[in-house]
Amino acid sequence: MSIEWVNRAVDDLRAWGRAHGLDVDVDEVRLLCDYASDYLDVNELGDFTPVAFEELLLNIYPRKVIAPPESASETVAAARTLVDFLLATEEIGGKMAVRMRLVLDRIEPEMPVALADTSRFGMAKSLFSAMGADSLEQGDVSLSAVEEPVSEACDCPGCSPLPPVRLAPRETLAESVLRVPLVTDVRRLVQWMLAGGRTPTLKGRLRVRDAAEATAQLAVADPTLLWNLAVYTGLVEVEGAAIFDGEDFDPLGTWAAVVEFVVEKETGGAVTGDSSLDEELYGLCDMLYRLQAPVPIPLVTEYLEEIGLTEDGEIDVRDVVRRLAYCGLAEPGDEVLELTPLALWGLREFYADLGIEAPEAADLTVADASELIEGLLSGIPTEMAEADIEGWLENRTPAEAATELLGAASGAPSIARGIAVTVVDRLGPDAEAAVRAYLEEAELRPHAIHWLSARGLAAPALTQEEVLWMSVDMLALAMPAAEDDPETFAENMSASGPSAHVIEEMWRVDHPDVVDVLELLGRSLEDQNTAKAARKAAFKARSRAIG
Template sequence: MSIEWVNRAVADLREWGRARGVDVDVDEVRLLCDYASDYLNVHELGDFTPVTFEELLLDIYPRKVIAPPESAAETVAAARTLVDFLLATEEIGGKMAARMRSTLDRIEPEMPVALADTSLFGMAKSLFSAMGADSLEQGDVSVSSAAEVDGPDGEHDAGSCDCPACSPPLPPVRLAPREELASDALRVPLVRDARRLAQWMLAGGRTPTVRGRLRVRDAAEARAQLGVADPALLWDLAVHTGLVRVERTAVFDGEDPGPLDVWAAVVGFLLTSGTGGAVTGHPALDEEIYTLLDMAYRLQEPVPLPAVAEHLEGVGLLDDGPVDLSALVRRLAYCGLAEAGVDDHPDGEDGGGAGEDDGAAPEVLELTPLAVWGMRKLYGDFGIEAPEVADMVAVGAPELIEELLSGIPEEMAEADIEGWLSGRPPLEAAAELLDAASGAQSVVRGVAVSIVDRLGPEAEEAVRGRLDEAELRPHAIHWLSARGLPAPALTPDEALWMSVDMLALAISAAEDDPEAFAENISASGPPAHVIEEMWRVDHPEVVEVLELLGRSMRDQATAKAARKAAFKARSRAIG
């Protein structure tokens, strides 16, 4: 991602080129600087070395950038211009410039081969390259001489490609309370181990390499003394998050910015820094973490591991053999990104969660509340709108109903209803809901009545007060009668009207999943003799309801009765 030093460098380079009449490919140079910053720990122009160019052009570009092999010449030319600029501005000396130019001379014939070698592609690049060269030329992916595809921070028009920045809008999510998240962040095993390693390095007076990396001997001692599996990853994480501060080979205690700020840096590091297999044990899987978490974030429910396997197979990650997905989930749980438990109740029944501690293998990929928070923060850093669902407890009934109709996941909807009802007495809740239902569309009325149906006799006064409203009267009578409270009898016309009204609520759900609706309505829907009379009901959606029944009822006689009733209802409306 472009940061301040990159912006300054590009501006200075552009001015330098104008002053000397040099044709500068600013976009290519910016991409070089961006990737050097993101992946090679380059924090200023003076950090560039011959090795930087070698790693950029023969490792990072082949893995991360969609670019045809013939574009290598333009990229190497831009790198040579950058070397000229570094020398002219005295960021490097003459000997360093000569070494850089010699390295670029060697790279130039090798880079087209590397760009064409599909075995070197990262998973994001493999996914987008699968569209083929024709799609690049036609603009399905925005490309100049190269297009960044590994993250959603590229500078292209939204909607011009399939990268995360141009993907469909994100669904709203419900975040855990901030204090709960902060407490959870302090308990993430990966972060705790990074803190332990940082303190161990400081306490022992140990120093990193000149490039700020953990020394081999210190890594070996850390494994033995601290019992950590990957000290190098922990050290890089400690440095990246500011838990320690490194100046050349000196180590200083860092300024802990707070648990959530540290956690945000952790998520950014794990998902965008090219960890090379240190997270999952598979370099290609490390590059796929963002995609997997993005999938779970969008679904807002646990993803069964067979679905994860299907996704990985689709992007070619299982070509070399199966991956232990349970181990993958456990590793992500160690990193604080996934829940370690299993799906103990796939049929929706409550059950005790089994986690990694009891030896059960995870069966689903489920984001932790911390992961949801961290992903949303990362989306924001990328400039992607990531809406948050407001706390429904304090809102009015119209806002609650609107949110429930927005398509939020069933589990979230249930929690919102329970929270909203717990925040007010039953009588007050019923009055608010029925006020919102009065004169509203049938779908709004249906949601409101369904929630009121959860309330006990304490809400009687509010419900009884709606007996004089034609659209609410049948629902009120049914509510009172179901609780053994005094109520007038439903007339046949009122019973029919209420049946149509409640079926109207199901129209949207039936369109989303017609098979499930057909199965349910065929098992528990109204009989043919009732459906035959529905055409007489003075309800604005009676035709739609009858047409739905005609399409969905599996009993042919009942379906035919619904179609005939729909015809009569349409004829009556026309007449």
């Protein structure tokens, strides 16, 4: 996984830019680092070479990144900034920096041509070029989106579908509860109260003198919070002045109550160190639950600033992370904020109590190809999807993976077929024989030809009919995301969609989605003449189907 070193590099780059008054395109540099890590075995900043930049910008970007040719100058500028940063931080020497800059000078006029060359597109880029770049990653391409129209809803958590979450085994979670410092301290406080014959007030509250003694003797920061939590979770039962220690300790039941208390009840800043943030803790945890990925500390700070909680460093986010780690909600660390497996489980239970559907994600690494495709279509977060795909592929040879995936795609809807061939696009030449076997299958033949050609392997030429069919198939995959975000779809179609003369001929394609695709183009295309051609082609396709 590249995320740790990339996050550190981006944090350092952002700080370097601020220190030197530079406007750094952090997102573009992050993308450079991510792709270098994933495809070029660049595991730290010092691993960058001139060859790495050439491979990134002239090979990997044209194959993987959906971007108009005119964006090349921005990417090259970001690469130049990265070189300056590498030199300034002594990750590279002066001679290496000169070589890198010369390579970038040569790449700059070549990259727009490479981005515009559709023959260089990888299968994934071909499939999603007409969609928003983040549509698959954000779970917009889902079976539910295809099967049921989504009605307009507000932005509250109850109306925004939760992504599937991967849960740890219950036995592991139950054992983890006993190691949460907050839970440990609560139980210590209860035992200390019982052992000393101490009693709460008639209203069940911790007495002031007991709180002071507990702080001194047990070295706990906030015994009042601990006592209130003990009462809420049932670790003690308050009946008048009596205290009872529950004999049947249910770790997960207790933990569910802990999570509800910490994120929902009035805690006055005792959890995060800031009363306002305590009040917004549910929202913060909800965001992390939906992302299901580590969030760099600077981005957490920006998030808190955006929701009006902090500015000018009023809240020490690293201290917040330490406090949440004490509570068992966050993984310990100073670089990122990430929910623990216990937090994911507890929040899912909390959502269920609120009546919010919180799906659980199956382990796709042990699934068959059909189950893998179905799982990827369910809208699982990017990090989880990537891990599942990698784990699934590791359990098979390239030939086995291609055979299973393409077999599952055979006769499947276009959206499932698109996911299957996107995963197959990750495979190298060792899968050649398995892919070549599907040249005889009409629906998969164009994809197989594309796959072979992209790897420089012998392949038949695509016929005009096959080009048209593949264009319709790709656009059919894009339809759910296009309906959700027509503006982004229209923009991407302008940058990388089929030409007008191709659209005019699409009505001839024997594809089950051809009418829907042409109607979508007729509604979405910005160029009015091309949109009119799409509507006329849709009319012809409907007429042919009726006839």
